[in-house]
Structure formats: structure tokens, C-alpha cells
Amino acid sequence: MHVDVVRKDIKHVHLSVYPPDGRVRISAPLHMASDIIRVYAITRLEWIRRQQRKLLAQERETAREYLDRESHYVWGKRYLLRIVETDAASTVKLKHSTLELGLRPGSDVNKRREALGAWYRTQLRAAVPPLLGKWEPVLGVKTRRILIQHMKTKWGSCNPVSGNIRLNTDLALKPSECLEYILVHELLHLIEPTHNAQFQSLMDRFMPQWRQVRDELNRLPVRHEVWGY
Template identity: 40%
Template sequence: MPQLLIDDLRIDVVRKNIRSLRLTVYAPDGRVRVAAPLRTADAAIHAFVTTRRAWIRKHQEQFAAREQPVALEYVAGETHFYQGRPHELRVHEAAGTPRVQLLEEGFLDLFAPAGSLPEQREKALNAWYRARLKEQLPALAARWEPVVGQRAHEWGIKLMRTRWGTCSIRARRIWLNLELIKQPVHCLEYVVVHELVHLHERLHNARFWGLMDQFMPDWRAAKQALRSVHLKPCG
């Protein structure tokens, strides 16, 4: 990918068929990318980035301050989160495909054959997380779509490295990050509302945030909580 070095900032540059310059700072390492219209001169990109240095630094510092995730081995005694609450993992030897159950509050029970690999246990836990989030989506949509006054045609779940949610406005399709099932319910609701509001307004502009204030006045607390979370890379 082409790059520009602007003072001490290394900028990834992607030229595409768009109308305006777009700047993104990515977690976890604070990588900076500019998407630019096809014929944009390097000098214009340089000026664009220079005027936004404070914004870039703020986000890079936020990412650097995030607590690094603990490497998980999916063994007994580990802590795994569900809806913002810690749960201790209990591992039981059992034949068949690894599976997870919530049998007692505060514990997640993993049933797996002896010698099962961490990757197999992780897959089982993610399958359980996905099923729980999928179960909750109809109620979330039923609650918040009337409030926002927009309806998604399709809801999906996937692991994402840099975003909590995305919205395809044309298809009216909303994707939620699987990691949201580990966060407090209010954080999940915030992302649902955030993506639904994009069906009113594509950009994160004054109108967008004004609509957020109207539909979910306490959204800022959830947004701040999610900022402190370090999303793990997708394998």
C-alpha cells in the first residue's frame, strides 16, 4: 500500500472512486489511513493530515492506553466475560464436539474431549457467544427500531478487528461485532442504536450526534466504556 511520511506520521494512502478525503486511525497500534479521490495530489493529502494532527494523536493515545488483553488458553479457572460480568471457566472431560453451557451464574462450563486443543475450545465458546447474541437480536430490534424510526432488513454477527458495528445503508444490513456479547448490555444497545441512526444519516456529523441525543440520551457512557476495550485481532 502506498505511504506518505508526514513529519513523524506514516500514512497509508488508498485512492478510490470517492468524492472527499477520509481519515481513519486503527486500533490497536494507531495506524493511520487516508482514503482519497483518485486524482488527489499528495500535497492535498499532506495538508489534510496536518490540520488533523491533534485528532490523530488523541486517538492514538487512547488506543495506547487501552489495557492489553490477557492471552487465553481456555483452561479451567480462566475468566471469560458475558454481558459485562466475569464468569469462571470450568472444563469437563466429555466425548464429542466441544460445547459450552451456562449452568450456574458466574460460571461457564466447557465440555470437551481430553486432549482437545485451545483452538477447538475457543471455537466452542465463540459458537456459544454467537448463539446468545443471535437470540437477543430480535428483542433488541423490536425495542430500538421504533424508537429510531428506522428498520434494518438484515442483522448479522461477525468478529471485527476495528469496529463494534457496521451499517450498509443501501442494503439496510447491520453487522454487530461478536465481542459485544462480552460487554454490558447497555454497550450492545448503544451500538444497535448507533448503526440504526446511520439509516438516517451516513456521516458522523452534528445531525448524527443530535439524533443519538434524541433517541438515546445516555449514549456517551456506553461509548466511553467501549473505548477502553482492546479488540483482539481476528484469526
């Protein structure tokens, strides 16, 4: 098995398995010996192979063309896209079963993608503060900043040093409990940076159903795109 090793100014080893084909990367402290990194990888071999199998089996969405009556999802619910030409700034409106995208005449697929992506980010920004208000006092932590962005390889990430948390824009497409699970997961990294036994114990304590939500998120189709590293 090929493993990419990246040395960083960090204290702990971090193991990642990336879609779409299960590329493995280990981020290791600058002065950690190669033999120690190799032994660490061997001890996690079963976990790595399990993650690779999940990635290869996960369903992928068809490529979006942003055309009328194309399926799009908002908080886990399916809507049919409706393109409306308007001589004004772009708008997005949720109707009973349609996602209405208002754009200037002649707007191409890139403009449509950008307008809808910006709206999804707005949805996520609005959903996060109430969850922070619920969970930060319970966990006894305080994040410095929440960043919303398109992420190809993760649903979220946390920098325990800066206190910043990043969330994937695509969480606005998934059921709302998936966002809550990812946010709690990243907030707990402010307490325990690694995915060790203590971290899993904290997840079990504060969100006993986290494994079910994680499995649901992993079963849902992921975005279709040309993956690059």
C-alpha cells in the same frame, strides 16, 4: 504522521484509527484530489491524536489459554471456565460463577476457542432482535441484515447502501448497554453515513447517555491478539 489512503467508489471521506498502535487510514472517493485529502487529514489531526492516545492507553486482556479456572466474561460479568469432557457435541452452560465448556476428550485449545466463539455468536444473535424491535420504529429505519463476526478494529459497522450492519462478536463479553449503544450508532448511519454534527445531534436526541456508554466501552480491556492488517 503517516496516513494510508484507500480510494473507493464512495461519496464521502471516511477516517479510521486502528488498534493496536493507532494506524491511520482515509477512505476517499475515487476522484478526490490528493490536496483535498491532505487538508481533510490536517483538520482532523487533533481528533486523530486523541484516538491514538486512547488506543495506546487501553488495557489489554491476557492471552486466553482456555484452561480450567481461567477468567472469561459474558455480558460484563466474570466467570471461571470449567472444562468438562463429554462424548457428545460441544456445549456451553452458564452456572452461578462458572462457564462450563463441554468438549470431547482430547479437544485442543483451537477446538475450545471455536466452541466458545460459536456460543458467543449465538448469545449476540439472541440479544439483537429485541433491540431492533425497540429501536427501528423509534429511529424510523429498517436494517436489511445483521451480521455477527469477529472484528479486529471495530465494534460495529454499517453499509447504508446495502442496509447491512456488522457487529463484533466480542460485544457479548461486554455489558449489555454497550451492545445497545453500538447498535443504535450503526442504525443511525442508515440516516447519516458520516460522523458529522448531524450524526452527533441524532445520537444526543435518541440516546443522551451515549458518551458515557462509549467511554465505558473504551475503558474496558480489549482482546489480546497479534494484530495484522
